[in-house]
Amino acid sequence: MTPTSELELSDMIKAVNGPLRIVGGGTRPIGHVMGEVLSTAALSGITLHEPGALTLVARAGTPVVDIEATLATQNQRLAFEPMDHRALMGTSGQPTIGGVVAANISGPRRISVGACRDFLLGVRFVDGAGNIVKNGGRVMKNVTGYDLVKLMAGAYGTLGVLTEVSFKVLPAVEAETTLTLSGLDDTTAIQAMSAGLGSPFEVTGVAHDPAQSLTHFRLEGFAASVAYRADALSKLLAPFGIMQDTAGDWSAIRDVTAFAGKTGDVWRISVKPSEAAALAAKIGADAVQYDWGGGLIWALCPVGTDVRTAMIGTAGHATLIRGTGQTFHPEPAPLADISTGLRARFDPRGILNTGIMG
Amino acid sequence: MQMPIPDASVIEHKDQIVARLLAVLPRDAVIADVVETRAYECDGLTAYRCPPMCAVLPSNTDEVASVLKICHELGVPVVPRGSGTSLAGGALPTADCVILGVAKMNGVIETNYDDRYIRVQTGRTNLSVTGAVEANGFFYAPDPSSQLACAIAGNIAMNSGGAHCLKYGVTTNNLLGVTMVMMDGTVVDIGGAYMDAGGLDLLGVICGSEGQLGVVTEATLRILPKPEGARPVLIGYDSSEVAGQVVTDIIKAGVLPVAIEFMDRPCIEATENFAHAGYPMCEALLIVEVEGSDAEIDAQLALIMKIAAKHNPVELREAKDADEAGRIWLGRKSAFGAMGQINDYMCLDGTIPVSELPYVLRRISEMSKEFGLDVGNVFHAGDGNMHPLILFDANKEGDLELCEEFGAEILKLCVEVGGCLTGEHGVGIEKRDLMHVQFSATDLEAQMAVKDVFDPKWLLNAAKVFPLDASEPRRVA
Numbered sequence: 001m002t003p004t005s006e007l008e009l010s011d012m013i014k015a016v017n018g019p020l021r022i023v024g025g026g027t028r029p030i031g032h033v034m035g036e037v038l039s040t041a042a043l044s045g046i047t048l049h050e051p052g053a054l055t056l057v058a059r060a061g062t063p064v065v066d067i068e069a070t071l072a073t074q075n076q077r078l079a080f081e082p083m084d085h086r087a088l089m090g091t092s093g094q095p096t097i098g099g100v101v102a103a104n105i106s107g108p109r110r111i112s113v114g115a116c117r118d119f120l121l122g123v124r125f126v127d128g129a130g131n132i133v134k135n136g137g138r139v140m141k142n143v144t145g146y147d148l149v150k151l152m153a154g155a156y157g158t159l160g161v162l163t164e165v166s167f168k169v170l171p172a173v174e175a176e177t178t179l180t181l182s183g184l185d186d187t188t189a190i191q192a193m194s195a196g197l198g199s200p201f202e203v204t205g206v207a208h209d210p211a212q213s214l215t216h217f218r219l220e221g222f223a224a225s226v227a228y229r230a231d232a233l234s235k236l237l238a239p240f241g242i243m244q245d246t247a248g249d250w251s252a253i254r255d256v257t258a259f260a261g262k263t264g265d266v267w268r269i270s271v272k273p274s275e276a277a278a279l280a281a282k283i284g285a286d287a288v289q290y291d292w293g294g295g296l297i298w299a300l301c302p303v304g305t306d307v308r309t310a311m312i313g314t315a316g317h318a319t320l321i322r323g324t325g326q327t328f329h330p331e332p333a334p335l336a337d338i339s340t341g342l343r344a345r346f347d348p349r350g351i352l353n354t355g356i357m358g
Numbered sequence: 359m360q361m362p363i364p365d366a367s368v369i370e371h372k373d374q375i376v377a378r379l380l381a382v383l384p385r386d387a388v389i390a391d392v393v394e395t396r397a398y399e400c401d402g403l404t405a406y407r408c409p410p411m412c413a414v415l416p417s418n419t420d421e422v423a424s425v426l427k428i429c430h431e432l433g434v435p436v437v438p439r440g441s442g443t444s445l446a447g448g449a450l451p452t453a454d455c456v457i458l459g460v461a462k463m464n465g466v467i468e469t470n471y472d473d474r475y476i477r478v479q480t481g482r483t484n485l486s487v488t489g490a491v492e493a494n495g496f497f498y499a500p501d502p503s504s505q506l507a508c509a510i511a512g513n514i515a516m517n518s519g520g521a522h523c524l525k526y527g528v529t530t531n532n533l534l535g536v537t538m539v540m541m542d543g544t545v546v547d548i549g550g551a552y553m554d555a556g557g558l559d560l561l562g563v564i565c566g567s568e569g570q571l572g573v574v575t576e577a578t579l580r581i582l583p584k585p586e587g588a589r590p591v592l593i594g595y596d597s598s599e600v601a602g603q604v605v606t607d608i609i610k611a612g613v614l615p616v617a618i619e620f621m622d623r624p625c626i627e628a629t630e631n632f633a634h635a636g637y638p639m640c641e642a643l644l645i646v647e648v649e650g651s652d653a654e655i656d657a658q659l660a661l662i663m664k665i666a667a668k669h670n671p672v673e674l675r676e677a678k679d680a681d682e683a684g685r686i687w688l689g690r691k692s693a694f695g696a697m698g699q700i701n702d703y704m705c706l707d708g709t710i711p712v713s714e715l716p717y718v719l720r721r722i723s724e725m726s727k728e729f730g731l732d733v734g735n736v737f738h739a740g741d742g743n744m745h746p747l748i749l750f751d752a753n754k755e756g757d758l759e760l761c762e763e764f765g766a767e768i769l770k771l772c773v774e775v776g777g778c779l780t781g782e783h784g785v786g787i788e789k790r791d792l793m794h795v796q797f798s799a800t801d802l803e804a805q806m807a808v809k810d811v812f813d814p815k816w817l818l819n820a821a822k823v824f825p826l827d828a829s830e831p832r833r834v835a
């Protein structure tokens with residue numbers, strides 16, 4: 001099914017009996033869903049870009065690349081730096097903005113500016129009963145009614161099929177510099193990253209690659225300001241070693257390309273940075289890399305590794321991005337009840353991406 | 359303003375209910391005396407008052423759970439209350455309710471500078487969260503004007519903003535986790551000291567739900583390193599269109615100020631008479647603040663001044679030091695007080711797309727003449743969040759109603775141009791009956807479905823947010 005309008009989508013959902021598998025660009029096969037394919041490909045196009053208001057509105061099936069190109073003409077960007085999963089997942093196709101929202105996909109800059117859900121201003125969607133619902137809008141400050149916008153971000157389509165999304169966008173930057181420390185073990189690297197993030201120098205990306213023992217710090221902004229902060233950060237972090245100016249391949253960090261094509265399960269683990277190194281050491285991973293100053297661990301593990309048992313006693317959660325086990329971290333009973341209750345309300349027949357979240 | 363008819367069967371059993379509450383709370387934490395309950399009869403929206411049946415002031419999550427369990431069992435409505443600073447009537451009691459105040463729960467549970475968070479009890483005031491971490495060079499970013507008094511519980515309930523959210527976002531962008539008690543007494547922990555909690559974003563929908571989904575007793579908040587410095591520039595223009603254009607030009611140039619504040623002539627005049635900040639008498643005044651090191655601030659302000667100068671400002675004043683910065687902010691910070699000196703006022707907070715600013719200001723000024731009520735505009739211009747202050751005389755028959763009618767027209771206008779009814783104050787009772795303007799019945803149904811899951815009996819703050827006719831089938835069920 002490839003609806004060409006919101007109304008058509010609503011009619012299709014009302015008419016269908018069996019489960020639906022909602023697909024944007026099909027580049028992020030996270031979770032395991034059966035059902036007739038419902039494609040958002042024909043719900044495409046940017047409906048509004050108002051550079052002076054830092055606002056962009058697009059239909060859900062719009063390719064991310066189109067949005068980035070449109071924003072670039074006005075020297076703007078999606079600041080949350082959505083990850084491209086194609087290399088890691090071995091997929092092709094064009095990632096769509098609806099897919100980014102449905103999975104709440106962010107990148108390294110999430111640590112400083114926020115996640116996809118923090119930039120999402122409004123949504124339109126069709127719920128599992130075929131109702132057309134809007135929430136939020138196109139303005140940055142809006143507390144009118146419940147924030148279903150956040151609820152829809154990261155709901156993996158289980159509460160409704162997104163048809164239109166609106167975003168706060170930010171100016172692109174004049175300059176970017178990456179400073180790199182080398183030779184640090186994981187624990188020390190995380191201490192260095194925390195020191196950088198705890199400084200006033202506005203670090204916008206902080207990642208550590210244990211395989212090469214490299215710890216990267218990204219600074220962005222006006223050129224003179226970046227130069228000043230680079231100098232200040234180097235002085236602050238001098239106890240951890242000499243910082244080298246490097247090219248800084250942040251799209252490789254964002255897309256976890258180091259694990260592309262390698263056999264094994266890929267886990268995405270969100271924890272407190274200060275507990276990350278100890279956890280990473282005990283999950284039985286073949287390789288790990290740290291983003292968000294240590295708050296995000298990407299782990300490549302032998303197929304079938306039980307990462308979650310190793311996490312008992314550590315606050316956080318693990319998502320199986322690539323592999324055949326349970327995708328999402330099981331929730332404690334009262335929260336699972338709430339989530340089940342919400343899904344039952346928004347999708348009473350249980351037909352939208354059934355089973356993906358539990 | 360209509361409120362549901364109080365449940366007589368609840369009020370009849372006041373003594374038994376109070377006795378049950380006294381069994382789980384210390385004596386001084388239950389306020390049932392009719393004189394003493396008057397202290398809770400209203401919040402910041404003082405035009406509406408109604409003493410609650412009783413008020414409770416629990417000291418911890420367990421006590422909150424005990425209270426809610428009893429109220430749930432007995433079918434007693436509960437209205438949660440932070441510090442009672444809501445401008446929308448979010449904490450307005452009903453005559454049959456228990457006010458659940460979190461004021462006693464004001465402790466800091468944990469601070470962690472390496473992982474950059476603080477965990478507090480939610481009765482703690484917004485400013486004292488920053489107070490707890492500033493010695494270590496950190497701050498808590500959301501800064502509503504009432505930050506000296508308002509509680510984190512209320513900030514979470516209303517998803518409060520402030521003047522600096524253009525850069526730092528609002529409460530929801532700075533909230534990592536909560537401990538919340540559901541209406542049936544179940545305690546849930548959502549999120550924590552890590553990013554992006556798994557599963558559905560329950561934290562996202564709880565924040566801003568106006569105390570209708572549960573009572574948040576503890577919160578983990580993101581703290582940020584304090585910038586090296588901050589300085590504003592003051593720019594005056596003879597037309598609000600031009601000032602609006604300058605705002606867009608600044609944003610388009612790639613500068614992201616922490617704040618862009620806008621005041622119109624009536625507001626400038628009022629604040630000058632009140633605070634003598636030395637503002638120029640003009641149609642529109644902008645205060646733009648940037649952050650960073652001294653050199654960075656100089657560079658950003660130079661760029662802003664260059665943009666501003668292109669549009670023939672009547673005044674262009676850069677703060678060279680903290681004293682001058684203070685003088686620039688003085689008028690803006692006393693704007694509400696200044697308007698209050700003139701008369702009673704009603705403060706609205708609709709948001710509009712920034713590009714609609716000149717049109718909306720022109721329409722407001724036309725409506726001001728039609729209604730015969732003066733209005734001054736203060737405005738977070740960077741994010742389009744307006745604060746029209748309508749002046750009226752509470753002692754004059756019919757003036758409040760006229761003012762409310764005028765306010766409703768302004769909010770309808772905000773929605774009409776692509777904005778919303780409320781940017782940071784919340785719906786409460788104030789904008790409740792206007793929700794139809796912004797949302798279809800289906801849109802509201804989707805929101806109410808969320809409450810059905812968290813509070814199936816609709817006992818928590820149920821007379822707020824949703825128009826009474828829309829929520830009635832659920833409230834009386």
